Amino acid sequence: MGAQGLDGVAMLAATSAEVAGANCATGGTKVELGPDANRNGVLEPGEVNAVLTRYVCNGAQGPQGIPGATGDTGPQGTTGPQGLEGVAMLAATSAEAAGANCATGGTKVELGPDTNRNGVLEPGEVNAVLTRYVCNGAQGPQGTPGATGATGPQGTTGPQGPEGLPTVAATTAEPAGANCATGGVKVELGPDANRNGVLEPGEVNAALTRYVCNGAQGPQGTPGATGAQGAQGVQGTQGPQGIQGTQGPQGPQGPSGALAAYGDGSAGALTVPVATTLDLSNTGVVNAQPFRTNTQFTSINIAGTLIVPSGTVLRATGTVTVSGSITVAAGTEDTGNGPPQPGIARGVPGIFHGGTGIALLTAARLKGSSPAAGGAGEGKLTDGNGGAGGGSLLIAAQSSVSVPVGGSISANGTNGVTTATTGDFGGPGGGGGGIIVIASKGNLTVGGTIRANGGAGGNAVNSNGGTTGAGGGGGGGGGIVHLISANPISVTGALQANGGAPGTDLLVTPVGSNIAGSGGGACGGDGGDGGGGTAFTGPAAAAQAGTAGHVIQLVTASPENVL
Structure with a gap:
């Protein structure tokens, strides 16, 4: 038997993530091989033999699995950073005469983004697709007259005054914006000039308009006891992929199970x-x-x-x-x-x-x-x-x-x-x-x-x-x-x-x-x-x-x- 030969140069391998592309349609792992020329046990760039490079690709995504039972509600997460201010949506109302849109007349509600942020919905900002009509109901039947009340005592006759007009009101939902930070209800008032019992656009007194705003959100209440689990609902269609949130802290070590x-x-x-x-x-x-x-x-x-x-x-x-x-x-x-x-x-x-x-x-x-x-x-x-x-x-x-x-x-x-x-x-x-x-x-x-x-x-x-x-x-x-x-x-x-x-x-x-x-x-x-x-x-x-x-x-x- 001859003398023992010199040790051969070992072959090393290195793996790295491969993004989806020409080498792997769904992404995977890139495996590079080469001789350990400097014998340090690490495959360095100059030692890679490109001819031996292989790709281990991920398989195609499997079908959506059946959703598991809903788990217990987790603790309240910390509040995320303030998002960018969006463009407010404005609304404008106007009387709608009886016709094709409202058989008995009513109110036309127009919506659109406040592009110039001046708090007024201008004609160029109206989104016609969002326009809706709140129509007056048909005249109801005459109600049953109530019983005649007892005659009160004769009052002192005052001087004859001019006939006054009744005041009528109308309410509409107010979106979050300059008038109500969290949204609320817009209350409009004005005299019923035509005595028809309806506050029409020409009768609104803008000086009397008020807003009843929603209060700010209160602190998180103490979670109530967990109720009994309801019956499994019918599986809905899969929604779009949401934006991935930041990774939370690592949870406690779970039981080993089979992974032991x-x-x-x-x-x-x-x-x-x-x-x-x-x-x-x-x-x-x-x-x-x-x-x-x-x-x-x-x-x-x-x-x-x-x-x-x-x-x-x-x-x-x-x-x-x-x-x-x-x-x-x-x-x-x-x-x-x-x-x-x-x-x-x-x-x-x-x-x-x-x-x-x-x-x-x-x-x-x-x-x-x-x-x-x-x-x-x-x-x-x-x-x-x-x-x-x-x-x-x-x-x-x-x-x-x-x-x-x-x-x-x-x-x-x-x-x-x-x-x-x-x-x-x-x-x-x-x-x-x-x-x-x-x-x-x-x-x-x-x-x-x-x-x-x-x-x-x-x-x-x-x-x-x-x-x-x-x-x-x-x-x-x-x-x-x-x-x-x-x-x-x-x-x-x-x-x-x-x-x-x-x-x-x-x-x-x-x-x-x-x-x-x-x-x-x-x-x-x-x-x-x-x-x-x-x-x-x-x-x-x-x-x-x-x-x-x-x-x-x-x-x-x-x-x-x-x-």
Whole structure:
């Protein structure tokens, strides 16, 4: 093996809001990629490769949902700033003769804006569309005469005076303006010159005109007790979008509910810089961290290397970005004493036969938090060690998860290792792949690689030739990769749950006795059978690769309900 090469330049990603336009009809997110030339873990403008820029667009707006029940009335908000003074609306009335507009005559009411703000509605300001007519009612029938009152005492006869005219009044609504700041009623008075009982425009004495104005609005009263909720009304048509108000103060923390799956962010941000390794499978390293065993982060940014033990759950209230690598340590092992640990598999591997994996629907229900995931391969204490089964990892983010180009997450089974060097020995089986579950309430994009592959079987040993041979170990079954998002999932990289390759056979053919190789561990896929067979005569079976596991992509509005 040659000397280790120089570290490659990591690929970084940066996201920014994309306004509605040519790239996204309804707006969305712009994703820029480029090499981290100065290795500072930040994608700078000069490092952006425009060819790799992608846009994750918002979907079209869905239909109007059914309105929920009316909530309790909130507290009185603070008074907003004084709005700009509008142009007042004025009114003018005039007598309307009997005719097409009023069969018995009446009053013509004209309205319009006070454009020159002189308080008088002038002919050029009249809006004809708003003109209305208040018509006199038809003459009513003669009422029943009242009873004759008692005759009063004779008064002293005074001098003959001139006949006086009765005074009549008329009232109209007065809009808010110069006469009444809050609006009110206009009262006009004048003599009934024609003695018809109606105050006509020519009879109005302007000097006697008065205004009865509405009072200023009083302070907010104490809210009354909440009444019983009325029956649901018929849904009305949607009104126009109102102007967005200023944002109010943040309300109190509500109950976590299902969103508790994303944690509370109490551990702060987790960052592993470029060229840095953080091994959380080491107890001493964990105890040295400020968060210790609390893995509820606000955000996760892995630009270097993060190693976690099997069964780890990483939660984030914000975003998760893996531009470096996350490696999940093995979850099961073969100690050589007794059957190997099967993990989640339905069947344990043995001499010759591989383990049995689980069905797709079963795999889709796993949460990725069990320490025992992929099954270990079978091995013999004197011949070699079966491969360890891949571990499990759950990542849950309330915002977006990104594994850009160059980033990787791995939970692979390990290879079976043959320790014997002389004699006839079958190879040990490879470990089954592990489990990786990633849930995102936002966008989930994979430009890098996510692997849960089975390990390869160990090679057979046949150092003395003759009529006895040996079979290689079976490959480990593929693991489970499960991606869950509230939005369409973007995968331009690789999702792998492949079975491991078989070990090398050293069989005696076509007729002979062959020592059997051991079977591979299982997970989502079956472990491969070992080659050869015990006391076998005739054509020997070759060692088999593990079968592929399960790669699942699920889009659901509430990923937290699946966890």
